[in-house]
Amino acid sequence: MSTQEVADPRLHTDKSDPVRVGVVDCDIHPAPPAPDEMLRFLPKRWHSYMATYGARIAGQPTSGIVPYPRMAPGHGMRMDAWPPGGGFPGSDLKFMQEQLLDACGIEFGILQPLTIGSTTTNLELGAALCEATNEWQLEKWTRKDRRLKAAICVPQEDAAASVAMIEHCAPEKDFVHIAVPTRTVEPFGRKRYWPIFEAAEHYDLPICMHPPASGFHCNTPTGWVSYYIEEHVAFAHPPQTIITSLIMEGVLERFPKLKVVLVEGGFAWVPALAWRLDRLWHRMRDEVPHVKHAPSEYFPRNFWFTTQPMEEPESPEHLLDTIRWIGAGRLMFSTDYPHWDFDDPRNAFKTTIAPQDRAAIFRENAVALFRLNEA
């Protein structure tokens, strides 16, 4: 996004308060107040299935709790995010407006519903759950607050069902992206997912990839870790696998306009991955002759990164190197409301960011990517 296109003069004069500038929050987690709210959107057949066989989520040794229990109630919620009127954090629109949208000056909020539709092993159930989540977002959220924009949740392991869902939802302009978890059955560049890329490119919808609470494979290449802190540190790894796979499988040659957003996976690792892939590609490009460009050339064309949890170098100003190496045009602000490691736009950055970069990161990049001015 060129900074010359920024129309609002306040962007150039106000260096301290993003709230007055307008913020796009690229990672808001809406929740049902209680699990049974979703049943209204789910065909009857699945009510009894869920009651009898459960949700069958891959990679979870225990049901009713995430594999790595968080340090705060609600599986890691902000302690003050429980709505005063009851229900789960992120389930009460009025309270969300008060605590997040109004307080933080959120001009647009991109919903990232964490549906188990993408991680259940029963693909038909997964499709039904995704469909329910999509309808629910419109009824409960985007039609009640025009700032909020919805995700087309897809059961990515069933590409045909996913494409059908994208085709069904795309005409509804409240849907501004396709949501896929970062841990898929196969590396995301594999051919089984290509129909999803074709649909995403056709409808010009970015694919937002957010870490799920569990996945289909061991959570590290060297065995299951013991602690949540280890798992959370390793949340930075699936996005690297995704980028590597999309490049090396030739996806970005076949679908050059594909837009992929890595949500909540950090971004400080991005330059090192680009340098690493370039080095290896120069040495072994004969293995992947379909990759026509140095890997680093795809980064500024096809990938975006959300900022939460904000990278916090020991010397805060080191973040400026990282931003320079990635390019401010690739970063988009996010809060992760209502999760425990929420970033407030007013103090998320611990160092001074150039005004034009702030404008790009807090607002302009997301407005352009999700076409929010058209919505």
Added chain:
Amino acid sequence: MNVATSGAIDCDIHPAVRTTKDLVPYLDDYWREMRVLRELDRLDLMSYPAAIPLSGRPDWRPKAGNPGTDFQMLVEQALDHFDLRYAICNCLYGAQAVFDENMAAAFCRAINDWLRAEWLDRDARLRASIVLPAQSPDLAAAEIERLADDKRFVQVLFLARCDFPLGRKFYWPIYSAAVRHGLPIGIHAGGMFRHAPTQSGHPSYFIEDFAAESQAFAVQLGSLVSEGVFTKFPELRVVLIESGVAWLPAMLWRFGKDWRGVRVEVPWVKETPASIIRDHVRLTIQPLDAPPNSSDLLRLIEHIGSEDVLLFSTDYPHWHFDGDAVLPSLPATLLKKIQVENPLATYPRLAEAIQ
């Protein structure tokens, strides 16, 4: 001769086993018989195929056999050419990856004895890592005890992808033996393929698999710190070999922030992960996933926050650089530390040899 590296200590070179026939003199009768009966003639690592470009620089490949199998070539091209004071042999071979722990231990023993007789005995500049059957910490600790008196063994060697994260108590008997004998833990790129190389399964291409090795190194650091290995073994040193290096600052930042948020889960971790890692962990410099210009490389080193953590390596005969371009473009004082002082501080047995 390359003057710039004169007197340097090379912390990663790779003598290679041709086939298990090389190891026959060092196997007992039982495994000699099993070797024939069960056709255990090649145990090359799947994670490091000998024929790929990375495994052997074109001018460092012998006319016959895999890169690293020719003693004379290694002496001339690595020791003599770079004028090395010492070079630490890290033998990568499938004994470290097989499922049968007894087979693993037998072949690791044979490799270590082969290293002694056919490499260390033939050139006084050579040092070696003890190859371990990580499949069985008891057998691995016994192997350390067996060889500990030979001071030319300066380290013990793991692959980056194992059965379990390396912080787990399962491995602590190995750390206990290593600390007792002043041996750092070396973790080298490569793996046992117990688990998929990524959280989304097996990638299609070698290039993806190798790119993902840096994730395994990060996981191992996360595990070693979080499980309290450095709390239990404060003298333990860990050397990450062929990790790429550039991924480290981002990992330190994320780990540090997470620790501030959820340290209640691991109360035995008393300091910031970054300071624990800088105190205990070292990294070899080849390959270096370096930014394109040298001022950015300096920034990267500044992000790591220490001039003590990098160790010189050529990674001979692996192909990471051409000609003499083994040294990153860094100030001379820092290069001196990387080439000599840091290795001596990391490997107490090297320093002992000098006295």
